[in-house]
Amino acid sequence: MAAVATDPRPAQVRATAVDSRYRRGAGRWLVLAAAVLVGLAVLAPFGIMLLNAFKSPQDYAANGPLSWPSSLYLDGVVAFWERTDFPVKLWNSVFISALVAVGGALLSLLNAYAIGIGRVKGRLWIIALFLLANMLPQEALIYPLFTMAQSVGLSNSQWSVIIIFTVIQSAFGTYLLSSVLGTFPPALLEAAALDGASRWRILWQVVFPIVRPTLSVLMIFFFIWTWNEFFIPLVMLTSNDTQTIPIALASLQGDRMMDAPTINAGSLVSLVPAVIFFLIFQRTLTRGVTAGAVK
Amino acid sequence: MADTALTERRSRADTRPRASRGTRRRRPQWVGYLSYLLPGAVAFGVVIGYPLLTNVYFSLFKWRGGMAPLRWNGLGNYVDLLGDDKFWTSFGNSLAMIVAMVLVPTLLGLVLAAVLFDYLGRRFGERVSSVLRATYYLPQILPVAVAGVLWNWILNSQTGALNVILRGIGVETPPNWLGDPSTALPSVMLVLIWVQMGYPVVIFMAALQRVDPELYEAAELDGAGWWDRFRAITVPQIRPETFVVTLTCTVAALKVFGPIYVLTRGGPESSTLVPSYYSYLNFFDKSQVGYGSAIATVLTLVIVAVALIILGLQNRAERREREGI
Structure with missing residues (x-):
């Protein structure tokens, strides 16, 4: 001014x-x-x-591509649906993303409880480590993770992907939740402590209800991020029955049978779940995008 | 924290018989919370810490992966990298990714957010600006692999929508967008701008909401035009968000993998090769695990260094601002 x-x-x-x-x-x-x-x-x-x-x-x-279809042609959708066995892929994506969303939010909450409310010593360094983990390229982890999964019998298993993403997503969640819990009203905690509540009870009966909106934003983020993930599922999930939607779509690429309608129908069918999810949670999400931007 | 430590030392020096409360205070408060960090610490150690170190370890060997023997190579892989044209090309292309995912979207996002918020929002109502914002954000919600597959078809030289349209309007030989080394990188960059643009718009618009509207009104009364307000109010007020967007997008640009995999696989002739895809190639295609690990390690160091530089710049800007006031 x-x-x-x-x-x-x-x-x-x-x-x-x-x-x-x-x-x-x-x-x-x-x-x-x-x-x-x-x-x-x-x-x-x-x-x-x-x-x-x-x-x-x-x-x-x-x-050409710009004309209105002369008749409704559904074979593209059907072809994509059958070739990818779409219901299986859809279930795989939902299963992996949902478990990561819940697990990631839980792990973030536990970490953030110790950092934001417990104010453990060296917490700035801990947060810096989490931020660093969030920035790492997945390529720097993938080969060891790949061999580890093989050695514990989790190769081509969705559980390996779930465990990996639970941890990766909670790196961001811990960072965000720690700063939220750092401003938690101390009066509430003191009142609960005077009543003789244990730390565990304070976490679930005082802290959890108050940060539930933030946790739900985090869960939506984790769900969508995991849903859209490409690299780690591409490497870890090698067979048709374990793959997620993006991998299934990408692996059809270069297939001679993929004509224009099949590619387009496939893209459309693959993005419908994400769009539906986005529309349902749009309000929560825009709030969440904002929350992420505040340092 | 320092306070608790002090009281604790004092209470230990205290020779008076301790009340039951005093005994509880023997350890500082925070120690009791450490158990809550335990699951997180174990999980991070197993999924991130150990693999990261193992990757560095692998990078010191020649290894074809799987059951093949590891052969000690010292820093040989890193020396080889220095003389590897593809390695340098891939990091050169990272600069192009930064232009496409950071520079252009941030500048466009700033202007679009300011236009939507400060100009269109006021003249045509909130609804118009929020519909436009949602439109710009749309590409962000679809899986990047889906976006890549769609664009790969649109840009296909034979059957792709773009070239069919171009031929329809009389272009005899439209370019082979993704297949020609001279057009592949710009095409990929355009797709990435399309994907990325909505993110800064949404963040900046949210940021503008916390700017005091009186600032704008006062400036307008003083006769400042839109450009003056943009320069003197909008840009400085949302500087923190600009740093966050720059940091997150730069890191994402250095890590980019999915779009390259579905659009070009690094080709043609390595013209769109990026470090992450190059390390993937070495891991799973060429079975040169040690070499791939070395690329991934260098990429990690570059990302951390760039992130530290951006954070340092942010700190300096903040300090200067505080001293200015």
């Missing part, structure tokens, strides 16, 4: 302001048009996907 007030060219600034007020009628529509155009550019691939998911290969060859 100070910079504006002490602007050395007040006359000029005022002149442009008058100008802009003068042009406001037309100008604002131009700005709106530009913003809408950017939005359309973002939406274009989705639109093309929708148009071509239900179009027969002959129709596509004759009329």
